[in-house]
Amino acid sequence: MGDWKIGDDRRRRSTDQLQSLREANDGQVAWDTEAPADFTFLYHPDRILVRASDVEGFDQAVARLAKGVLLGEPVRDDTRLLDGELVRYLLPDRAEDRTVIEVLELLEESGLPLGAASPDHWVHISPGGPGGSACPAIEPQETGLTEPWPPVAPQEKGQEVSVVVVDTGWHPPAANDPRTPWLKGVDGDDELNGPALRPYAGHGTFIAGVVRCVAPVTKVFVEGFAIGGVGGGGILESDLVEQLEEALAHDPQVINLSAGCRTRLDLPSIAFETFYRTRLQKVDCVLVAAAGNDSWAAPFWPAAFDWCVGVGSLDRNGRVSAYSNFGVSADVYALGRNLVNAFPDGTFECNETPDKGDIRVFDSGMARWSGTSFAAPVVAGLIAREISETGASAKDARDVVLTRADYDSDPTIGPMMELRQPYPRP
Template sequence: MSQPDGPARTLNPLSPLIRLLRLPWRLRRPDLSQVRPTDPGRIDREKARVQARVIRDAFKGEIAAAGPEDRAVKDDADIRFFYRPGHALVQAERLEEVMEWFRGRGEDFRGEPERVEDPVADHLVVLRLPSRRDRGDDVLATVTELNDFFGRSDEDETPPVAAPDHLVYVTTLKPGFCPATEPEVPRSRRPWPPQQPDPIPAPDAKDKVRVAVVDTGLWMDAIDSAASPWLESDDVFADSTDEEHVNSAAIHPYAGHGTFVAGVISCLAPETRIEVEGALTLGGAIWESRIVRQLDEALGDNDHPQLISISAGTHTFGNLPALSFAMLGVKYRLAERDDVLVIAAAGNDASDDEFWPAAFPWAVSVGSVDPDKKVSDFSNYGKHWVKVYARGRNLVNAFPIGTYTCHEPPHAGVVRKFDGLAQWSGTSFSAPVVTGLVAAEMRASKTSPRAAWQAVEATAIDEHDARIHEDIRIVGPLT
């Protein structure tokens, strides 16, 4: 990936698939006339329906959804995860066994599976599944039977043989959301967290920490602007195909998400090379296999990013580890390496269910706390998988200039005008706080990503949160 007259690249060119995931897309607004502003339960469920509709519209209906107990849903307010209809992910080394299983079950299916894409991270193949004669779900029922046959149990910690191709998204599908709020007009013209002074002496270009922000792309007008001078063209950039295009008269949902995340990192770790990747451009979402394909290309580069910040994820079928990310971790030994670290948002549905990729042991999973050190009411939590918390409530950073019309209750229809900054909440933004802290520590101590993370973790404040009945660890500024 190149940028004329700019900093040296950090990532390889992305898969051509990303070229298909371009905005704009249209959002059909539901009728919210019957939703009472004083009815939080109904508002939360309607918000879930609205956000689900954003994704459904973006994917033009070519998408499937599952709810509680991994069953089909009648109401989008009950969705746990989206998945790719008619397709499954299978471990490459078990492919022949899987194909033999289908041949032995020929009477149960209308045809045989078809391999449709090149391997993902060398260890994973994408299969188009035949339809089932029993009218069961082509993906969920078939994946269940495959894993049962090959001996995968809920207690087994190894990756499953087969899995749905989940949708990874910047917004969760239960009340709470990531972002937890729609962007708001800030009360201050200053960023939060505050902009830190440039290091003295400034590091040489070759010595700068390399960060990849895998998100919605970069709104280029924020770079070197008076509203966000911390986003400097020498350090924050994107390939032309990763630029985010915004209609100032009608800013689309999730616009500026990647720009905001990059701004948080830049404020905490100036003189850091931040490349923003436009992976989540279709309704703020992308298939799991496709985002992992892009990460595979990035990690395979000799000049690979040292820190990868991901403010997106998904719940999964059976709460099992997301198979694409699991295979990526195997290929690159992410649990063992010191030279690369993934930092990921824990998600925002106020749940202790694992959210992937944050829940992998090799990732630094970040939940959100409020300035009073309490876990934010939207944040996912869980002592068994959320490693650390940082403030994710009411951060202020770069946002497109223009008019945004709220589409979620209770503010649906409210018009907000932005002039380069926004206030936003969610674990989407607590994750880059940690990324910025680690990048700053790497620069100051001239140490590896893993060692820098351990140094940041050592600064954590220990608190007990009575609401979730857990002890938590908090890093970074709070007020």
């Protein structure tokens, strides 16, 4: 299906990432274009998601399909997602090998409302393009620096604030490593690192470190969804909302999610919308998400929701990074280029063009990394710090932090808000 090798470095890099994701998930990854490098969104080839309120309409639309389109009946998953508010169907074999996308089009032609059902999209932490990215914009790089950047911001007073980083998992030695003292007390799901570092190793640990540097008086837990490299840095949206539900068990005031996805027809993600409606809006907690690294203005979910703080990336000169998404997915921009923070020691083999096959040796407990994944925890930390120092609610703290941002205007992007400084002003 398409040519996996043709194109420039950006296109080849996209196919490198897509091949890795497919191999890690037994081939259960489909895309919406002929050429893999041109995909807009990724999805499970046999699953459909339906809101509980739309199940009856879905079943009726299935019954109206022409005989032979489906070679059997859709099987309703018995997993109760979000107390049954989100329903997952497994499609049977289809005539002419019709894709999930083609079946959805036929269902909509037979009367199913647009947006009532959706593919189960793949959410990914890696760069992509044009549609599969959230972070990093590059693979991790060695650094000779021994201090983090942004540096640890001194905080003399404040109440402890709970922050959950939903990511690849946690590298436990970092909590007691004298080279990374700002991570003392951080906990999370062990990502099981060895001397040979897998793709995406250290992503969650690095992000936890950024949060702690901005907001030292925080209790940080890293909820892992790709432990041991499972999933190739990706997770289906229906599975991710279960991880977000588990994150809420830690009573966080802030959740950082440096991941996201594009969707079919750019429709809002059913899974994330249902999570918000049934869970997040009922508690005082703010979700901060990466805006993605596709250099596009198209919606990237969940960052594009109005209830989520979507964060784009800035370079050191205060300009939007070339890789950063903008528009509806970026409510605010923060430093996302060449951050330095904690990273596991070990040997890393690059997996992506043009560095594929290069060997990088990490032995300082630190790495340099770029992407909207790392801009997001700067903002998550600012919100946590505001809560800590003022006792504000999470939502009020979010509003205060966004109000502090400097307004600017770029003729290619339009109005935007830039957090030019990584820490609150005096």
